[in-house]
Amino acid sequence: MDLRVTDLAVARGGIPLLEGVSFTLNAGEALVLRGPNGCGKTTLLRAIAGLQPALQGQITCPPDQIAYAAHADGIKATLTVAENLQFWAAIHGHRGIDAALQSLNLADLADRPAQTLSAGQKRRLGLARLLVTKRWLWVLDEPTVSLDTASVTLFAEVIRTHLATGGAALIATHIDLGLSEAARLDLTPYKAQMPADLGFDDLGFDGAFL
Numbered sequence: 001m002d003l004r005v006t007d008l009a010v011a012r013g014g015i016p017l018l019e020g021v022s023f024t025l026n027a028g029e030a031l032v033l034r035g036p037n038g039c040g041k042t043t044l045l046r047a048i049a050g051l052q053p054a055l056q057g058q059i060t061c062p063p064d065q066i067a068y069a070a071h072a073d074g075i076k077a078t079l080t081v082a083e084n085l086q087f088w089a090a091i092h093g094h095r096g097i098d099a100a101l102q103s104l105n106l107a108d109l110a111d112r113p114a115q116t117l118s119a120g121q122k123r124r125l126g127l128a129r130l131l132v133t134k135r136w137l138w139v140l141d142e143p144t145v146s147l148d149t150a151s152v153t154l155f156a157e158v159i160r161t162h163l164a165t166g167g168a169a170l171i172a173t174h175i176d177l178g179l180s181e182a183a184r185l186d187l188t189p190y191k192a193q194m195p196a197d198l199g200f201d202d203l204g205f206d207g208a209f210l
């Protein structure tokens with residue numbers, strides 16, 4: 001199994017952001033996407049996860065092979081931690097959440113309503129969801145937001161285990177996860193050229209407020 005992205009171009013809000021992005025991700029590999037705020041990392045991940053169309057290019061991995069962890073945790077506030085994981089496992093046709101609880105250090109919080117968790121605990125729950133989907137490719141958008149140092153290290157180990165068992169991970173992050181084995185792709189050189197007739201000289205404005 002692999003993800004092959006070929007000559008991908010993406011836009012958001014009608015503005016072209018990235019073009020000519022190509023890479024391959026094989027089983028057992030991680031790729032970290034870098035680039036300044038607003039360059040289009042989230043947009044690229046959304047396109048790969050099948051949440052929005054690409055302007056052009058090919059993506060080989062079907063969305064049903066992908067577990068996408070977005071900025072929002074997608075937690076159901078009134079369910080407990082265990083019930084949230086059971087819900088997600090059932091949606092993906094699986095049972096058993098113990099490994100996910102243990103891996104993200106959530107066992108002691110299993111019976112707590114999710115709405116009572118701290119931000120970092122919620123984030124760990126959102127990331128534990130990845131494990132119960134049993135999907136091959138994890139697409140992770142700033143997965144470590146709200147995590148303390150120990151939890152970042154813990155999550156890096158979770159990713160490592162996923163890779164060691166034939167999974168793959170595509171990660172947009174501004175911080176160093178400590179995954180020295182991961183490849184890196186800086187998206188800065190793939191910034192889309194603005195069509196001349198829009199009158200922009202950058203992603204900013206060209207005097208529209210004057």
Ligand SMILES: Nc1ncnc2c1ncn2[C@@H]1O[C@H](COP(=O)(O)OP(=O)(O)OP(=O)(O)O)[C@@H](O)[C@H]1O
Nearest residue numbers: 012013017035036037038039040041042043044203
């Ligand atoms: N819903 C939206 N409608 C219109 N434009 C949007 C929308 N969401 C994001 N954008 C714009 O699209 C551009 C790319 O956003 P995106 O979130 O993909 O960047 P990013 O590289 O992930 O940024 P960051 O590092 O800040 O997370 C930005 O200029 C942003 O303002």
